[in-house]
Amino acid sequence: MATANASMHRSVVEHLVRQTVYQRLGKPLPRARHCHLTQDAVEILFGKGHQLQVHKWLYQDGQFAAKETLTLIGPRSRVISNLRILGPCRTLNQVELSYTDGIALGYELPLRSSGDIKGTIGGMLMGPTGFFEMESGIIRALRHVHMNPVDADYYGVKPGDFMKLKIGGDCGLSLDRMLCRVDKSFKLEVHIDTDEGNACNLQPNTPCELLK
């Protein structure tokens, strides 16, 4: 009897912990195409001394979708307009597209972890005050999960490990190879793109589970 009670108790606790984790995980909604820019690139595209304006704060502290958007000109002169810039500025220029975007534009996108852009393809950005040619930095970002060391302990994972995101619903799927990115400044959040979200019709109320 003591064993049965202890195990019931444990399952209740696990349920509550898991529920809390889910709430912290938030509603994983796919991230649309976007870019990160250096301050130098911002000034070429939007004018000398221009500072990115906050359109909407993102879940990770200090990160925001900027009011500014720009146009990406692909290799076949096809364009993507209204490409959202995420701020604040970084030390590199990077455009993150879905494979669907890549096919529409004529790019064979390399799959890379954000920041790992050496040897990737480039393209032309157009803003209201000028053009900026990226020599590289156009990628499909590898799906990943941001977490702090406490989250990593909870899941029993370390930086660079891969997890799985199980998404339910009428056309559910499991995303393998969800790269773990761990930093004490991170909040628990999965980053997937619109192809991944649309493959399973991910909606705010779609059940999701992050698994080791």
Added chain:
Amino acid sequence: MATANASMHRSVVEHLVRQTVYQRLGKPLPRARHCHLTQDAVEILFGKGHQLQVHKWLYQDGQFAAKETLTLIGPRSRVISNLRILGPCRTLNQVELSYTDGIALGYELPLRSSGDIKGTIGGMLMGPTGFFEMESGIIRALRHVHMNPVDADYYGVKPGDFMKLKIGGDCGLSLDRMLCRVDKSFKLEVHIDTDEGNACNLQPNTPCELLK
């Protein structure tokens, strides 16, 4: 020793059978947006007495991509041009789009098994000789696998069951809820759409496994 030999033998046989099944499964490549039409609709869109012309034979016997394409006009007057028609003509009109297409056009697509179009949304088709208004039939097709009864026996499934398609590679995933459609005329083939294919960058050499 007899047991060990028998079990080795069995694993070799299983390997060969599986290899053959994979070859029959072919290279699962995503199916792009397309439509099926009645002969009446074809004649309104392409002219009295018009017969669909074969552009390319598909894997299922007698099925083909037609030379003819048309334009779909969505609810916000946004269009998809070059919508491929698949032949031969059917007894209903049905347009199969991806969720990405639906978002671009302004449709909230219902997820349906092909043919099950009652109560779905409609739209306007435009061809060289006229317009044809569909009252319903615009769907995102539920991912499915065609197989004959011998395949169904092999996998231990029956019509209406769901299987799983495990797709490998650097951004692999597992597609749950792969509906089994069984008919003695069917060849073993999975039908998934471009969102599903692009979510995992499905290429002809990407390893895939169909599982119960």
